[in-house]
Amino acid sequence: MLKRTQNKVAESRIALPVIATYGVLIWLAAGLVTQMWWVQFLCITAAAYLMVELNNQNALIRIYSRMVSCSFLVLTCTTVFLFPSWQACVGTLFFAAFLLLLFRNYQDKQSPGSTFYAFCLFGLASLIFPHVLYFLPICWILMGSRLQMLSWRTLCGSLLGVLTPYWLLLPYVFWTNSMDRFYAHFEQLAQFETPFDFESWTVSHWLCYVLFIVLGFIGMVHYTRQRYQDKIRTRMLFDCFNVFLWTSAVWLAVQPQHVELLLPIMTISVSPLVAHFIALTHTRWTNIAFYVILAVTFTVTAINLWMSLSQL
DSSP: OOOOHHHHHHHOTTHHHHHHHHHHHHHHHHTTTTTTOHHHHHHHHHHHHHHHHHHHHHTSSSSSOOHHHHHHHHHHHHOGGGTTOHHHHHHHHHHHHHHHHHHTTTTOTTOHHHHHHHHHHHHHHHHHOGGGGGGHHHHHHHHHHTSOOOOHHHHHHHHHHHHHHHHHHHHHHHHHTOHHHHHHHHHGGGOOOOTTOOTTOOHHHHHHHHHHHHHHHHHHHHHHHHGGGSOHHHHHHHHHHHHHHHHHHHHHHHOGGGHHHHHHHHHHHHHHHHHHHHHSOOSHHHHHHHHHHHHHHHHHHHHHHHHHHHHO
């Protein structure tokens, strides 16, 4: 089979080190040292490692390729405006770890323990972004319909996992007499802004949002056509990525103020889709598309980096 540039890059053993170096340079240029974004940087670094494990443990790409983690790092670099937000970076880490633990339980209805740990991370993320709790019913639906692991034991494990961080927090809340703040945390779930109000969005937000939508659409169409070549397990996991991606995209369009929560979820969800497209297509047109994707992504990164630096 003819190997084009996209295939050589996707199968290269130096692709991840090169992209990792590129990511570090983007962070340094954005102000990693001067702005002391060490916590955020370490969270994204750990999330990138978890994406490597997510691919290795689930064989998302049926050939040797590091494109899942490479795609994640490249797309994360486009969201330069999120670098200062420790909440967004910690949320990225928690979501990647949540998927890694959750996917281990594929077709295992007798795994309340690992399900509990996965949803503990979900609960920790909800301490930062309470609106992530709206994803809980979606997770249960995917556990039943795609991961085939939903049972009373795993359901109870997931509920206990989500509640555990709050139980651990309650003694501190009582000790500091801050029950009002505790209640206010959940009151945010009932607060909705004007739908489709994008006044707070900058050009950077729009560029990343549109880029992720386009890449997600390309990846979804490709995978729909080629999914018969993958194992059933892989198909089910990619269905989960699709659900998380498009749910986040629609929600972000309706409630744009949640960009720090939803854009990282979109980044993690779209990375395997675009990685599968790059690694497992071989035509002339897909090779051209690969060059276009690289050019557009690097351009978006450069624009967002320039706009971020101009605001410092």
